[in-house]
Amino acid sequence: MxxxxxxxxxxxxxxxxxxxxxxxxxxxxxxxxxxxxxxxxxxxxxxxxxxxxxxxxxxxxxxxxxxxxxxxRVLDEEDAEDAGTGAGAGAGSALEDAVAGQLRGLGSQLRALRWREAALRLVQECPPGERADRLRLLGAVPGPPSTAPLARFWRGWLPPRMPARPAAAFLEAAVPQPPEDPAPAQVLAFARLNALVRRPCTGGERPQPVAHAIAGAGGSAVLYAGLAEAYELAGVQLRAEREPGPGEALDGFVAAYVSAYGARDTPDFRRVLAGQLAADPRIDRYWELVAEVITPRGGPAEPTPGSAHDWLCAALDGQTAAATA
Structure with a gap:
């Protein structure tokens, strides 16, 4: 008073x-x-x-x-309301915006702290002989972790001049987001993934799948759109632990290549496609690490585009082998 x-x-x-x-x-x-x-x-x-x-x-x-x-800004809005010039739908918006911004920033800080905690536990719990290697891996990952190196890796893998929308859709599926509350094993998998994509390719340029050269830039957009649907269907089969076999997923997989190549779906086409896919370069280690990053603690392995592709290729191999026999 x-x-x-x-x-x-x-x-x-x-x-x-x-x-x-x-x-x-x-x-x-x-x-x-x-x-x-x-x-x-x-x-x-x-x-x-x-x-x-x-x-x-x-x-x-x-x-x-x-x-x-x-x-x-909050005080200025309060003054405007008191003066009768700021009342209406926007009243209190400065405070709401400020609080929302603080919550976003705090969320980012919490995610960074959870990541750091898991990384510290990873070092604390590993055998002494492995600590130097793990520290080297962790030191190459910025905090909070960034997916930019993974995206750059895939931009070099995808066909040149591929339309932006299908390229972005593929990157969203192929580039795993770091878990918000990671286990130490997930931190290690992400660090190894980061090291894998930064490693120089032997022989110069990264090898490209034959499918890219055949389909071209425009056909690749059709191809990857069809593959995304087929991978989703195969993911359902993987979660149900079903063996590779014929069905909607395999038909959609083949249809993606048929549309991209302007071909017809025949037994001969499937046989040639199976051989082509078997000869394409593989990055199995990438998808193994992705599965470790995205799988919840203690949960069953989550399907990835890589595991879905392998399931579909196995289904195609089985079908063509049966037809040949």
Missing amino acids: ATSHDGLRSIGELAEQAGVTVKTVRFYSDGGLLPQASRSAGGHRRYGPDALGRLRLIRSLRALGLPLPEVR
């Missing part, structure tokens, strides 16, 4: 009643967040009846972690 006869508070009275230091009040005043009502005859600051509530609001906003520019 103000002690002065004019209802105004001195800077010391305001600081005492708000539970802060005089230096804090002066800081917010000098920054324009806490306007003073007047100056005394001796030049001392005087604050009006609303100053205590405003100072308490500033302290609350700062306690939530809001930076000063955000605090200023």
